[in-house]
Amino acid sequence: MGRHHKADETPVDMPEWGSTQWRPFTARATGRDYREPFTPVQWVLTVFLIVAGIATAVGVWVLWPEDTPANVAPEFATTSPLPQNQVDGVVAVRDQGSCNSPSVGRVFDQNPVAPLAGSQERCERAIVDITSGQNAGKRTLLMIGNHPGDPTLEQGQQIRMAEQQAADGSVGYSFTDYQRKNALLFWAILTALAIIVVGAWRGARSLLGLTITLAAVGFFLLPALLRGGDPLALAVVCGSAVLYAVLYLVHGFSWKTSAALAGTVISLGLAALLAKYAIASSHLRGLGNEDNLLIQLYLPDVTVTGLMLCGFIIGALGVLNDVTIAQASTINELAEIEPEANPWRLFKGAMKVGRDHIASMVYTLVLSYTGAALPLLLLVSVADRPLGQVFTSDVMATELLRSAIGALALALAVPITTIIAAFTVVGRRRLEEATHMHP
Numbered sequence: 001m002g003r004h005h006k007a008d009e010t011p012v013d014m015p016e017w018g019s020t021q022w023r024p025f026t027a028r029a030t031g032r033d034y035r036e037p038f039t040p041v042q043w044v045l046t047v048f049l050i051v052a053g054i055a056t057a058v059g060v061w062v063l064w065p066e067d068t069p070a071n072v073a074p075e076f077a078t079t080s081p082l083p084q085n086q087v088d089g090v091v092a093v094r095d096q097g098s099c100n101s102p103s104v105g106r107v108f109d110q111n112p113v114a115p116l117a118g119s120q121e122r123c124e125r126a127i128v129d130i131t132s133g134q135n136a137g138k139r140t141l142l143m144i145g146n147h148p149g150d151p152t153l154e155q156g157q158q159i160r161m162a163e164q165q166a167a168d169g170s171v172g173y174s175f176t177d178y179q180r181k182n183a184l185l186f187w188a189i190l191t192a193l194a195i196i197v198v199g200a201w202r203g204a205r206s207l208l209g210l211t212i213t214l215a216a217v218g219f220f221l222l223p224a225l226l227r228g229g230d231p232l233a234l235a236v237v238c239g240s241a242v243l244y245a246v247l248y249l250v251h252g253f254s255w256k257t258s259a260a261l262a263g264t265v266i267s268l269g270l271a272a273l274l275a276k277y278a279i280a281s282s283h284l285r286g287l288g289n290e291d292n293l294l295i296q297l298y299l300p301d302v303t304v305t306g307l308m309l310c311g312f313i314i315g316a317l318g319v320l321n322d323v324t325i326a327q328a329s330t331i332n333e334l335a336e337i338e339p340e341a342n343p344w345r346l347f348k349g350a351m352k353v354g355r356d357h358i359a360s361m362v363y364t365l366v367l368s369y370t371g372a373a374l375p376l377l378l379l380v381s382v383a384d385r386p387l388g389q390v391f392t393s394d395v396m397a398t399e400l401l402r403s404a405i406g407a408l409a410l411a412l413a414v415p416i417t418t419i420i421a422a423f424t425v426v427g428r429r430r431l432e433e434a435t436h437m438h439p
Helices: 019-028 039-062 075-079 181-226 232-251 255-282 290-298 306-335 344-373 374-382 387-391 393-439
Strands: 086-098 122-130 140-143 159-167 170-179
Touching: 019 086, 019 181, 039 181, 039 232, 039 255, 039 344, 039 393, 075 290, 122 159, 122 232, 181 232, 181 306, 232 306, 255 306, 255 393, 290 306, 306 344, 306 393, 344 374, 344 393
Parallel strands: none
Antiparallel strands: 086 122, 086 159, 122 140, 159 170
16 A cells, blocks of 8 residues: 555646646556547547447437337238247157047147047157146147158157147147257356356456347347338448447447447448448349248338348448457557557558458358358259359359458458557557656
């Protein structure tokens, strides 16, 4: 513990704002002056971030979805399996029985009803305890097929079933999926613990940032898209809002974070323009994807091409955030190692790291999209079509352009962020040196 000096507590005349004499009054404990005037580069960076932040806030306010219900085609409730009521169940018995039992998909108390006429054909079946819904506590019977993709139900397995009203007023049940709540909860907790153990307090803040990101998508982006909002504007505004909230939360308030934020916001805007031009110039329709066909069928206010555009931009955002933080951190570390380096020296040094990052992230982008499109690639590989036709088809062209836009945004983000961080860090250091020389 240091001693307290009477002189430190004596009121004095404060120097003029901007004077280097601020240091004795503001940094006795830390040796650092937080009231030193900004350098020109820092002023430009600060003004840019303030203007972009205000524009983002105005964009969120203007584009915020209304409370009116989304325009959904009436056929969605009757023809799509998604809105069907689902209940939980547990497989109580796995056995063999008659293939034409009248209890298949019906409700009974203990045992299924045997058919009146004896049948020699035997099938694998599962008696399921219904654990939720209007018939909770009762049972139903499901037949188990042997075709590829059919579920393999075992005793004790937790499943989900569709609960449908039949024409005669009775309720029928059919298998829809497995219950994965406990398994997903286990993996989520394990992943969170690993992030916190390795990343410490910053890892914990990153999880909070992930929650904010998902909330922005769930409460702002998706409802606004459903109500016919402009996909380009929504993607840019939502992405920018997430960046402002998450970057400072995870990485703290510093010039490093500010430089990364500015580089990411600029690159995000460029990626939006590139994605819009890429989709328009290649005449992508997105109708080779079954989900897009359903969007066009059930959601008349949502355009498939607009949704693709939004997906391109949001998909590139995560990569941009990664490289911009890495480049800003590299500049800061180089400035600590070589204090006398000028901005261009720091820029050239950090760009060596950035080029490696670009090379590795391009592979990451392509491999991630390849993994998502693997079923399609398998079908394409056995199709008797020229390779040129395959890669220029709507489905393949969509994935190729998605990768290209991400790679282009990445290639632009690295030099933009690096040069912003280089001039910001050097300007700050020179200001501190001047302050020390002229106390």
